[in-house]
């Protein structure tokens with residue numbers, strides 16, 4: 001499995017994905033300029049922009065690397081040669097997932113360093129009223145990365161049932177959008193404002209709320225931007241949620257994939 | 264080869280011909296159109312996914328750039344009345360997305376009061392912000408000023424100033440709570456407020472608007488002092504500003520940076536035909552007809 | 560223990576509009592250790608389907624396949640197998656050398672041994688000069704050679720090769736035959752599919768012919784060749800020095816030789832004339 005992880009990482013690097021990230025990351029250079037337009041919160045704005053840029057890049061990575069990893073192997077017939085080795089389908093799939101997830105973590109770390117540079121530059125030129133809490137920023141980026149790793153697991157689950165890349169890619173994007181609003185919808189459905197809704201819709205919304213991943217919990221941007229204290233217990237719960245949910249997704253994906261035929 | 268090159272050259276030519284009318288068209292598009300109608304906040308919230316803060320910041324920047332452009336035009340004496348209601352709508356949307364966004368509160372405070380006279384709306388927004396930005400003394404400072412200067416609710420103003428004083432640890436705001444909170448202290452209150460705003464403002468367009476207004480109020484203050492001196496000397500209120508000037512109490516002659524003319528109201532209160540706004544000059548005729556001209 | 564054991568292997572593919580395609584209809588086949596087995600059949604006969612089932616890439620509709628006594632649905636069953644897929648494709652961002660060492664590590668080979676074996680197979684398959692280039696830039700035949708190299712590198716006991724000669728030039732074909740001979744000499748089991756009867760004739764111990772999902776015959780190559788002898792070409796020189804080629808039926812050979820002595824003809828050469836493997840194959844498939 002570790003060799004599969006290694007091969008996966010090598011593949012991502014050799015496909016020049018990292019260079020692509022670096023080109024996109026050039027946008028970091030613009031951030032101080034845009035942020036200086038702010039009236040009262042230059043540093044906050046440069047944090048906002050940096051964190052959003054990181055999120056955006058990680059989202060692209062999760063959707064495209066996660067959604068095409070298995071599909072590409074099957075499409076290009078690599079699976080015949082690789083699965084002809086004494087390697088179980090599970091460890092092959094987990095290895096592919098692990099490599100992709102590791103790359104996302106790596107990218108998040110590198111982009112995090114870039115964000116650190118940009119924000120310290122901004123705050124040196126326009127000192128803030130509130131001190132920046134770097135550890136909060138680091139944890140925010142870490143949880144962002146975890147969120148996208150969870151999304152990769154979703155993409156893998158889609159990949160195991162599909163023969164094209166449409167379902168993995170668009171299904172993953174849809175899950176991402178839905179996972180971002182389930183909390184809002186759930187709260188609305190359970191509020192008095194939703195009296196008009198039929199009980200069936202409410203039930204459906206509730207089922208979806210428990211079924212779909214909840215990405216809201218991973219979003220710590222506001223804490224990082226405005227140096228708000230982190231909810232420690234909440235983070236522990238979120239981390240546990242991450243582990244359990246990814247475990248569920250991967251075991252479902254592994255079960256399906258090990259039954260799948262390589263035609 | 265020659266074919267592709269010539270096609271390229273023709274395309275470039277066409278682009279050159281097209282680009283000028285295209286950009287002119289875009290430049291002249293009215294604001295609301297430029298902005299597009301902002302969809303409901305709930306919809307924005309769902310689409311923004313984990314970029315709510317970014318979307319909020321974008322809305323604020325949009326308003327800011329629009330306003331900055333108008334200020335520049337005003338400088339060249341092209342009076343364009345800003346679409347304040349759209350601006351307000353955008354800023355309210357922004358704080359729904361990111362209740363911590365200081366730029367939105369700060370900017371809304373900038374125009375909701377003097378220009379739009381929506382004092383209640385301004386203070387409601389500030390109250391909303393205070394629930395989140397619990398560390399920030401600016402919000403209660405603004406709210407205090409609004410309460411005292413515009414709403415004449417001195418009790419509430421004192422509470423806000425007290426909070427601002429506690430949060431900032433500066434004596435100024437505590438003393439504000441006491442010293443100026445009466446009708447006669449209004450001009451000083453405004454000058455303190457405007458100097459604070461002008462000092463912390465980094466956006467050149469906005470800083471300019473604050474400095475202009477601050478200048479106007481400094482002129483008002485000068486007239487007030489001269490007026491009081493006149494009353495001491497003559498035992499009666501002067502009827503016009505000119506009387507005070509002729510009495511040699513007011514040199515140089517006060518000049519309204521908004522292009523209006525200062526005059527004294529019946530009770531001796533200093534006012535200006537510009538109503539402290541560039542667009543106010545156009546309304547000259549209505550003021551001459553004896554309508555009371557408020558400073559706020 | 561048998562190298563490969565296939566019992567009642569049945570495979571259905573979903574066809575167009577709810578129909579089913581029977582790709583394999585109850586195949587029984589046993590390949591002994593140390594045996595070289597040729598799997599012959601026309602296009603679409605079910606050769607690749609059989610091999611993919613044995614390799615656990617497909618799941619049988621019914622029946623089962625075993626390698627070295629282990630069911631094909633277990634990853635461990637492939638521990639002793641070198642597999643060459645049909646029209647193989649490998650991670651094309653890797654070089655041949657990297658891929659070979661990846662395969663070696665999957666078989667838990669020791670680093671030093673792996674380096675040695677990797678060099679051996681790359682040189683043997685004439686990939687040594689290209690070993691550091693990414694496979695993206697390889698020709699079809701070169702990729703086929705990588706496929707053979709990665710099947711050989713860990714020196715397994717069983718080789719399952721799906722059309723090993725396809726895409727190779729005559730030199731390459733000869734090389735593959737050579738390699739199979741070598742493996743045979745070293746007591747390895749080779750199970751390979753092909754359309755080319757000539758290959759089978761030269762290297763195989765046994766041959767199976769499959770058509771439309773059914774195994775038609777399994778036979779010793781020796782027997783087929785023997786059974787196929789119909790007569791002899793005899794080259795004779797007449798007393799006047801003129802040379803002549805005559806066809807003599809099997810039963811008459813003895814009599815002819817005796818007669819030639821009488822006729823003072825000298826026999827230069829006798830060659831058996833037989834139906835070759837190709838004729839055998841065509842005859843069976845045509846039935």
Ligand SMILES: Nc1ncnc2c1ncn2[C@@H]1O[C@H](COP(=O)(O)OP(=O)(O)OP(=O)(O)O)[C@@H](O)[C@H]1O
Nearest residue numbers: 263572580582600601602603604605606607608609
């Ligand atoms: N994925 C699939 N879906 C449907 N039918 C299939 C599939 N794979 C193979 N078949 C059918 O199974 C039969 C056997 O195919 P197989 O690939 O095993 O043939 P083959 O003997 O390897 O032929 P070739 O010599 O051309 O490689 C064919 O009729 C083919 O159409």
Ligand SMILES: [Mg+2]
Nearest residue numbers: 606607608645
């Ligand atoms: Mg085939």
